Amino acid sequence: MPTQTDVLIIGGGLAGLTAALHLQKTGIAVILIEKDTYPHHKVCGEYVSNEILPYLQWLDADPAILRPSIITRLQFSTIQGNSIFTRLPLGGFGVSRYQLDNFLYEKFIAKGGLVIQDTVNHVIFGKESFTVSTKNKQQFIVRQVIGAYGKRSSLDLKLKRTFIQQKSPFLAVKAHYTGEFQNDLIALHNFKGGYCGVSKVEDQKINICYLADYNTFKTHKNIGIYQEKVLYQNKHLKDIFERCTPLFETPLTISQLSFGARKTVTDHILMIGDTAALIHPLCGNGMAMAIHSAQICATLLTAFFKGDISSRTELEKRYIISWNQNFKSRLRMGSTLSAILSKEYLAEKLISGMVNIPFVLPMLIKKTHGHLLTVQE
Template sequence: MEKIASVIIVGGGLAGLTSAIHLSKIGVAVILIEKNEFPKHKVCGEYISNEVLPYLEWLDIKVSQLTPTKISQLQFSTENGKSIKIELPLGGFGVSRFALDAYLYKKAVANGCVVIQDTVEDIVYNENQFTVRTSDNMVLKAEIVIGAFGKRSNIDQKLNRNFIQKKSSWLAVKAHYSGDFPSNLVGLHNFKGGYCGVSKVENDTINICYLADYDTFKKHKNIQEYQKDVVSKNPHLKLILDASTMLFEKPLTISQISFEKKRAVENGILMIGDTAGLIHPLCGNGMAMAIHSAKIASDLVGAYFEGEITSRTSLEKKYFKQWNYNFNSRLKMGRILSKILEKQKLSESLMRIVVRFPFVLKIIIRKTHGKPIIN
């Protein structure tokens, strides 16, 4: 079976679905391929900066229908429990990926996107056309392919991307809980070998998601023991975990998370979201970046089909330039903060500085968040 579209999007996560909705809104024929069924819980912090709200409104995405929490404050703590609380300049909202992805999927289908549940096995680019083959022996052709296949994929290996050649020591764990936690607060808490984000999503549910160094994690028998012996050494996290009841049968995990630099265009494919670059969770802004990257790629692809961008080379150069302009400094700040917090003495020094001079934390927040995205 062979299908043809103007654009094929590989991956139906936050970035892929946002791009599909954008492109279909401006009249571009889109096929989106996603290997999993909708909806599905995902390992994610589930906090989104309000910087994306104007763009979501332009896409006719009514976030309020999902009854998200409204988040206005950040609490940051080091592993010994020293903490500071500060107002977030733009604020944000909390919504589960289970609810958000399901909503976006329905919106994409309503817009006329063709969504195929299948696994992409190969992407070949030749003579200005892509040929995409799936595990169900489907062949799809398009002039543009957008890569939205997440943090790590078999496609990365097929493309021989640099980051995939390096072993990563990071493991992420996420679960939903019931318990008492302020709805207006997002917590970012450091512990030995990792970081944990805590915030509420819809239905008064607490999302707890943390990133752990595998060398530290593997010394323990299981997640429960690790959380008790390591994560809970931060008194803020101990208080939250002790007073909360997990709603999942077991936590979700994902391994081999890489924060190595990635190229925004590989073999002609425009990469968006985590496929193009992953910001450290302690910066709390990966979901907003995914949405923003989808907008950048979709705007340029639209301009390409309108004839305003006259060549693929120009399209790729413009995307490289805009990706770097919007995200390079944010990703760099994430890497710097991570290195600081990995060392207890440095993290304590940073805490002393931000407690005495709170504007320093505000500067860090500005460096890891963007301005409102106006279409």
């Protein structure tokens, strides 16, 4: 017999776990399916804007218990090594996905939540409900499905999402290190074909995560040689790598990254987090956006189940509108900045302009970040 529930969430990353906690708090029956066990590392910049702190506190999931680094300043540099510093308007914190995802997972489980380790194979909508089947031959009948399975999945192929057919030239690489780096700083360093983020997470570990042009990367034998030949052209990156010791046996990598917005509703599935859109890492705001998108989705779903939203059509319409209002311009700015930084000449011009006109960089930061996210009881 199929298992029945109100909501089934596919994917247990930041967005999926946050949505699960929110729905659980409002009394909606929810099951989460995640293919991996906890805890596990993920390719991620691991910087979180403080804009989502009030919301996490409302969920009884204050990350302060994880002792994250407190980040208040940003450094930005070009290939030539020219750099500029500024204070972050809201500030943020650094915490690993290894710790944060597991923290949210344990919160959900402790409050009676159900997480099933499995992989969703098919989602079929009909007669106002979804039938979901998994690799381990489990079946679920649910009123609503939320897609929170990350950057790309075989499920995207089955749902015929257009972005999955498009090749992307980007490769992301991430690892943790020990060494010297300022606790309150997040640094974004440009190099030919990409950019690299550096910041502290919990326990004084340094997270280094960079996005590279795959065509440039594949001309080198391995990651180490690529870093020495390409990233080291930026003197700041050369100095950081030479002063740090890797904690991972090998860095984590992920390829075929497709940035920008995707359809936020596909076959009546509400998409959140990276499943709905992937913002360029240089914006340093993907984790906060994932959590914020979960809040939007869970809030509207709660209203739908209470009868305050009269139909599925209205639910989907309101979700798309709210998602666009909060994220569309931020994604557009991320794409624009990425296009500029991919051209060495333009990147140097941008830095020069920001040095001469200091308010430009804080203005760009505000364009890629949101406001403090509060929740009314």
